[in-house]
Amino acid sequence: MKQEHKFLLHLFPQSLSKHRSRDIKLTIAATFQKGLNNSMSKVITFYSDKHKVGKTTSVFFISYCLNKMGKKVTAIDLDRQEALTTAFNSVENYQSKIKNITPMKIEAEEPLINFLKNDDKSDVVLIDTGSDMILNKVALAISDEVIIPILGFEGLQTVSPKNISFTASRIAERVTPKALIRFLPIAATEYLPEEQKNINTYQHHHREININCYKEAIPDLFNFLADKQFASDVFHLAMTSEFGMNQFYERLTNEILQDS
Template sequence: MGRIISIANQKGGVGKTTTSINLSACLAELGKKVLVIDLDPQGNTTSGFGIDKEEIENTVYELMLGECSIRESMTKVENIEHLSLIPSNVNLAGAEIELLGINEKEYILKNAVDYIRDDYDFIIIDCPPSLNMLTVNAMTTADSILVPIQCEYYALEGISQLIHTIDLVQERLNSNLRIDGVVFTMYDARTNLSSDVVDTVKENLNATVYQTIIPRNVRLAEAPSHGLPINLYDSKSSGAESYRNLAKEIIERKDV
């Protein structure tokens, strides 16, 4: 049975999409069969894999409205063996309103994913930077939440609200949900601030912290504009090595 990980943090700009793209690509590079679900209306994970989000006929939006099956919503990612994507675009922004009258709307994504989860080793869901119905659907579907935290002064801002939401989902919708762990992103070894943030989070957050820390890296920032994950764009960069290490850590902790 595939392991489903939602990558969530209501704070924007913390590396959710970067992590979704590059972790998925590195898991696939290690031979794991991976499905990525882009649940953000901005569709940056979709374009980050080199897919034109405006030209896609079936996206996660059509899937959630019941206009296509989950297999019909999947797109194969070129150049990456073992990796498929359910894309997203701006149409998804209206989904929350359109789902208002639907019974058990919190389970729409889960009910669809249940059909195919045994086909994959990992299903990675990129959540939007807000705690809305899309994020609740992701948490209801997932086994665990991976929380990227940027190494900056306001790193802990909003984390308590995220944990409160996870607790509510555990209580009411998905009793098996847990926090998989925290991964630090945009780490700058030249500043005291980055190491201070890491220490503060470890002291204040009751969650596993992954040993791998993602550095602030120019090549990581450039890769999405080329429609490539970092392991294809610059395989020897520090960003690529970091995401490979994170993928290995996640595989090793699969049964935790």
């Protein structure tokens, strides 16, 4: 039986005044935290202080892979740019593969409460964070796992272990003690073979500072979400066996599920 996939659209409209927007965000944040804290779902937040590092693309493809594996998935878009929402709406091939996509515009507390009550049986909740610290703080606080994409991991030559360790320590202060924090390497395609070989070596050499990376490095295709037609074309290409993008994300998704 095809699993139902829902995703939560942009939580607050751009047209609101700054004061009104803050009131709504605080209300949503409190309701959001209460609802998901009472949920049995596994909550995974994709977070980074940097923009355009692959958070949205990862949520997009992992949603597809989880649903394909028979999981009920809720994907939540917390970014003002609405890139995840735009991607779900614009990629017809995605909508043909996953039935019962239910777009929802949440602008007040009651609809959000109803949504969370009705969605408490999701297997996995994926959260795509943006730049709003109120919502990001809540997302981190209720997460079972935080995934931090690292762009520019090419050959593991440009990444400072101390910087990664500092990032992990800072995020650890915002999550529950049981939450898992893992880094997701994203590399240019030509570096992927080298990347796959070196991730374990890199972690082994820096075990003293507790760097926890996924073994699966992902090709750098995050910019495909910027253009609707390009998004549709790339998604179609990415999901074909000839290109193999689906294989990268399927292996990554299996690795994520092993953490459960």
